[in-house]
Amino acid sequence: MNTAFYLDQFLFAVLPYVVAIAFIPATVYRYRARGFTYSSLSSQFLENQQHFWGLVPFHYGILVVTLGHLVAFFLPQQLLAWNSRPLRLYVLEISGLIFGVLSLVGLAAAVMRRLTHGKVYRVTSGPDWVLFALLLLQIASGIGVAVFHPWGSSWFASTVTPYLWSLVKLNPDLTAISASPLLVKLHIVNAYLVIGLFPFTRLVHILVIPNPYLWRKPQVVRWYGRQHA
Amino acid sequence: MNCKPLFLFACVVLAASAARGQDAADFFRQNCVSCHTVGGGRLTGPDLKNVTQRQSREWLIEFIMNPQAVINRGDPYAQKLLQEARGVVMPPISGMTRERAEALLALLDAESQLPKSQFVGLQMSDRPFTPNDVALGRAIFLGERPLANGGPACLSCHTVKAVAPLGGGRLGPDLTRVYERLQGRKNLGAWLVAPATPVMATTFKQHALQPEEILPLVAFFEDAARQGGQDDSAARLNFFLLGLGGAALALVAMDAVWRRRFRSVRRALVENARRLAR
Numbered sequence: 001m002n003t004a005f006y007l008d009q010f011l012f013a014v015l016p017y018v019v020a021i022a023f024i025p026a027t028v029y030r031y032r033a034r035g036f037t038y039s040s041l042s043s044q045f046l047e048n049q050q051h052f053w054g055l056v057p058f059h060y061g062i063l064v065v066t067l068g069h070l071v072a073f074f075l076p077q078q079l080l081a082w083n084s085r086p087l088r089l090y091v092l093e094i095s096g097l098i099f100g101v102l103s104l105v106g107l108a109a110a111v112m113r114r115l116t117h118g119k120v121y122r123v124t125s126g127p128d129w130v131l132f133a134l135l136l137l138q139i140a141s142g143i144g145v146a147v148f149h150p151w152g153s154s155w156f157a158s159t160v161t162p163y164l165w166s167l168v169k170l171n172p173d174l175t176a177i178s179a180s181p182l183l184v185k186l187h188i189v190n191a192y193l194v195i196g197l198f199p200f201t202r203l204v205h206i207l208v209i210p211n212p213y214l215w216r217k218p219q220v221v222r223w224y225g226r227q228h229a
Numbered sequence: 230m231n232c233k234p235l236f237l238f239a240c241v242v243l244a245a246s247a248a249r250g251q252d253a254a255d256f257f258r259q260n261c262v263s264c265h266t267v268g269g270g271r272l273t274g275p276d277l278k279n280v281t282q283r284q285s286r287e288w289l290i291e292f293i294m295n296p297q298a299v300i301n302r303g304d305p306y307a308q309k310l311l312q313e314a315r316g317v318v319m320p321p322i323s324g325m326t327r328e329r330a331e332a333l334l335a336l337l338d339a340e341s342q343l344p345k346s347q348f349v350g351l352q353m354s355d356r357p358f359t360p361n362d363v364a365l366g367r368a369i370f371l372g373e374r375p376l377a378n379g380g381p382a383c384l385s386c387h388t389v390k391a392v393a394p395l396g397g398g399r400l401g402p403d404l405t406r407v408y409e410r411l412q413g414r415k416n417l418g419a420w421l422v423a424p425a426t427p428v429m430a431t432t433f434k435q436h437a438l439q440p441e442e443i444l445p446l447v448a449f450f451e452d453a454a455r456q457g458g459q460d461d462s463a464a465r466l467n468f469f470l471l472g473l474g475g476a477a478l479a480l481v482a483m484d485a486v487w488r489r490r491f492r493s494v495r496r497a498l499v500e501n502a503r504r505l506a507r
Contacts, residue, residue, distance in 0.1 A: 048492055056483050080381055084372040086393040089384070090468075093395075097472030102479055147469050151398045154385030158432050159400075175323045179427035181400070 005178075011189050012163070013172040019196040026199035027207065040205035043120045050113040058106025064099040065142070068092075068153065073164055076157035083154045092153050097146050104139045107132070131201040134194050141187040149181055160188075253332040254347070259434060260322050261333075262348055263425040264416075267340045269350030272416045273317050275310065277348075278341045281334055293330040295321065315412065320426055351440065353418040358448035366449025367392070369442055380436030383446075386428070388460040389453045396464030401428065408454035414447050421446060 031038055044051050072079050083089040111132050114124045146152055159176040166173040177188070198204065264274035280289065284306065292299045292307065296319040299307045311318065340346040368374040371393060372382025383404070388397030390405045411417045421443045424433050438446075491497065 052487065052490060056487065057480060060483075077379070080372075080385075081375075083385070084375060084382060086371055086373075086384065086395075089372075090393075090395050094468065094471050094475060097468070098475035098479060101472050101476035105476065105480065143472075146472075147465060149398075149400045150396075150465070150468065151385055152400075154381055155398060155400045158381035158385060159428055162431065173431070176428045176431035184400075 008174055008178045011185070011192075012174050012177050013167075015189065015192050015196075016167050019192050022196060023199060027204060030199055030204060031207075038204050038208050040202040041123070043114075043123060046119040046123065047113060047117045050109060050117070054106050054110025054113055056106065057102040058110060061099045061101070061103025061106055062139075065096060065103060068096050068099075069156070072153060072156040073161055076161045079157045080154060083151070083157075089151055089154065093146065093151055096153065097143065100139060100143045100146060104136075104143060107135055107139060111136070127197070127201045131194075131197060131203065134190060134197065138187065138190045138194055141183055141190060144183050145187050149184060253329070253336040256324075256329060257333060257336060257348065259423055260425060260430065261423075262350070263420040263423045264317075264319070265348075266350035266419070267337060267346035267348040269346075269348070270415075271313075272350065272419045273314055273411055274319060275313065277337050278346070280337055280341075286331075286334055289334060290327060290330045292319075293322070293333065294325055294327065297321070317410075322425075323427055323430070350415075351418050351422050351443070353414060353440075353444060353447070358451060362445045362448035363452045366445035366447070366452075369446055370397075370449055376436065376442060377439050378436040380433055380438065388464075389450075390456065390458045390460045392453075392460075394464070395468050396460050399465070401426075403460050404450060404453070405459050406454050406457070408447070408450040414451065417447050417450060418443050 044055075083092065114120050114128075114132075149155075159180075163173060163177050177185070180188075194203070261277075264272050265277050266272060268276065268278040270276055284292075288299075288306070296307070300311055300318060340348060365374065369376065370383040370387075370389065372384055376382070384393065384397045386398040386400040387402065387404045388399065389403070408414075408417055411420055421438050423437070424430060
């Protein structure tokens with residue numbers, strides 16, 4: 001047994017449980033103790049020109065890509081059945097890549113806006129910057145995986161899904177994951193970190209349902225609370 | 230003297246030893262038959278009949294548990310095995326322990342005594358491959374013909390030169406020349422019975438390939454190797470460019486869909502005032 005073995009055990013069999021165990025109490029505590037911080041604290045009122053190019057492409061991109069991952073997790077056989085024709089596989093993979101690139105472009109635009117606009121820069125917190133860095137790494141590594149190790153929609157369903165379900169069943173099977181390329185491992189570990197930081201960052205806004213951001217009319221919002229006033 | 234407890238103890242010992250034997254046989258079937266036979270001749274790895282007479286048990290256990298380490302330290306017998314396998318290193322076997330290695334050696338001793346071991350290997354037909362075999366193999370590779378036991382199509386992780394417009398997967402190796410690498414139909418066929426690499430083993434343990442699927446696949450790989458070459462990276466570049474182009478179009482579409490978006494408070498006030506002034 002060597003260092004790589006123990007590192008894999010830690011990253012793929014321990015870290016996900018640490019993240020899952022921390023996630024629930026931390027999100028509940030934050031909701032109960034500091035309910036008004038359950039928001040992404042819109043900065044639209046401070047700057048509304050570049051805001052669109054961060055907000056819209058990023059959110060539509062990341063939502064579709066995340067949905068794809070969920071489909072592979074919950075319906076692997078149906079996904080493999082869809083992919084059983086190369087043309088259908090290509091349509092799915094190209095669509096996934098398009099939305100992945102959209103989310104990267106959107107996030108890059110959002111980060112640039114926060115760096116270059118004084119007012120928005122001043123209301124960007126430390127956890128925000130950490131989150132942006134992790135998300136940039138997550139999306140860039142995801143695009144890297146899509147391009148350098150295709151076809152993820154099929155092999156996710158046949159290798160990553162069984163690994164994730166083995167975690168759910170409390171009987172981790174790391175055989176396939178341990179042998180995966182470094183980029184794939186990076187994408188998975190970074191996903192755990194993003195989920196781990198979820199309760200401590202603006203990501204909590206995902207949990208606030210009903211969540212009609214996708215179809216409601218555009219509206220300018222102002223902040224509620226004193227800390228960033 | 231009451232013999233009952235002794236009898237029960239003997240039964241338990243026998244049952245435990247039979248279970249261990251079965252466990253070793255199952256383990257061998259899942260992890261070893263892709264490269265080894267017992268009395269069926271050499272595949273990628275050597276025929277393991279009477280292996281314990283060729284090397285000491287201690288050496289064999291050490292090698293089974295970590296082949297790469299024994300090769301790395303320059304052991305001459307390991308170097309010879311490596312040369313005979315044309316440089317293919319035995320992969321580390323997931324779940325291998327000293328006890329399991331000992332059980333496997335006991336199994337190999339027992340199987341070597343039999344006139345015909347259960348691990349003599351896949352008896353694949355020697356008939357020449359037909360164009361139909363190649364076409365069927367190609368359909369299986371692409372996924373157009375689903376695998377009987379529900380395994381994922383080869384295209385998910387592997388590519389073969391010019392197999393499809395955007396190529397195949399790149400999680401596993403390019404299989405254009407796999408027929409040559411594994412030295413022909415017997416080895417490749419045996420490998421496909423129980424693929425031994427960690428990702429393949431995990432994926433196909435529950436979805437083993439059927440003999441009637443293996444033959445056409447081998448035919449397809451033989452055909453691909455005969456045509457030669459390797460898959461080029463243009464397919465990946467095209468895929469990436471399609472993604473970039475699609476994203477650019479999507480950005481244009483978003484700008485168009487939200488063209489009446491609210492851009493700034495002041496601009497709206499100014500426009501409103503101008504409209505009222507007219």
